[in-house]
Amino acid sequence: MxxxxxxxxxxxxxxxxxxxxxxxxxxxxxxxxxxxxxxxxxxxxxxxxxxxxxxxxxxxxxxxxxxxxxxxxxxxxxxxxxxxxxxxxxxxxxFATYPNSDQIWTKNTYNMPINDEWYVFWGGTNEFINYHYPYEQQRYAYDLVKMVNNETYKNSTQQNENYYAFGDEVVAPADGVVVEVIDGISDNVPGEMDEENLAGNYCIIAHEHNEFSMIAHFKKDSICVKTGDKVKAGQLLGLCGNSGNSSEAHIHFQVMDHQDFLQAKSLRIKFHGGTEPIQGDFVKPSSASKPQ
Known part of the structure; x- marks a missing residue:
């Protein structure tokens, strides 16, 4: 062709x-x-x-x-x-679009919750590159994986440990206060999903301007912050896992207007450097995300 x-x-x-x-x-x-x-x-x-x-x-x-x-x-x-x-x-x-909410950006500026290079598996402002997009609560969410030679895993797909993302560090996307932590949920066998615990192990951080970031699917018992902790951008939160409604190890990251992610509206994220990552992009941590 x-x-x-x-x-x-x-x-x-x-x-x-x-x-x-x-x-x-x-x-x-x-x-x-x-x-x-x-x-x-x-x-x-x-x-x-x-x-x-x-x-x-x-x-x-x-x-x-x-x-x-x-x-x-x-x-x-x-x-x-x-x-x-x-x-x-x-x-x-x-081709469904939501032009009104597409124009509502976060007031704060954020970083991806990562320490090295990750790949945007889902992200963007249409459902073909971001399966979250039709749903108001998670419309501007990102799913991030680790990619090596166009694969997210090595050897077999049957073990979580074979996925490059599994056990990698997840960090705070901005300064804030931890307002909710759920941990202790087992990681799934790859390919299986826990639909009863949609977010799996997760952490929600309150930021200025009444914005809340949520990072989900942490590895079981890996979250190292607790409710009430003040965190700085780039501070370790835990390790990437495969808990909840997840078929393989990845980070789910979104910012919203309410602490309750089932009732909140997802906000389009303003990133340091003015970047607008979409599916297929490789993303790296901003210099602004490194703890001082």
């Missing part, structure tokens, strides 16, 4: 070049969707669309993924290529 096709996919799709597109799809895709089904779905989807623009291009879970949206930002076409440029997936889905 030439780069022109990938770069101009939106034009091909809108022009009705469905046969050429379908020929580039994987057999597994073709087994799920016949050409006639694909053609009819695509024709219907293109109704009232005058153009598509690619707004995101990244590598996610080993696939080269492009997100195209129409001129009104109401329809999305997501296409994923493997390393041989075979199309493994095409998604046609409404």
């Amino acid at each position: 030439n780069n022109q096709f990938k770069e101009q996919f939106g034009r091909y799709f809108l022009a009705g070049e469905f046969e050429e597109i379908y020929e580039k799809t994987a057999k597994s895709f073709q087994n799920l969707v016949s050409f006639e089904q694909f053609r009819q779905l695509s024709l219907d989807y293109n109704s009232n669309v005058s153009s598509y623009t690619c707004i995101v291009s990244n590598t996610f879970q080993g696939l080269d993924r492009h997100i195209w949206v129409d001129e009104t930002y109401s329809k999305a076409v997501v296409i994923a290529y493997d390393r041989q440029d075979i199309i493994q997936a095409i998604y046609l889905k409404p």
